[in-house]
Amino acid sequence: MTMTNLVWDDSASLAIPEIDEEHRTLYRVYNAIRRSLEREDGAIDLKGVCAELLSFTRDHFAREEALMAAHGYPDLEAHRKLHATFLQQIEDIWTFVRTGAEPDDYLARFLVLGFIGKWIKMHTLVVDRKFGEWVRLHVRKDMAG
């Protein structure tokens, strides 16, 4: 069983540099957790990287929503709801990891992280991309390079 590996390359770019940079970081933090769970790197502190994922994701969503609001993005409210639902889900996972309620339930963690990886991939490549396209068409051409 292999979890989703998030590879950031030019095809993942929204052509909005500040968001691209954050998505790159999001992919990196997620992949650190994946490697930890797949035991490719035993030195990784699972609790530490999960906490980093949660806090970084929360900040990223806030910055992304602020940028959308600043540009008057019409789908902001729907996008905000997707962010809020996902944050709640990863907060639940963080509680699970932090409290160590089921520390040996490797399969459960594995499935949960698989879900997170698929969500991040789909969200950045499909949902966030819509914002990138909207900016390109309606806001400023200099952002889209």
Ligand SMILES: [Fe+2]
């Ligand atoms: Fe995003």
Ligand SMILES: [Fe+2]
């Ligand atoms: Fe988003």
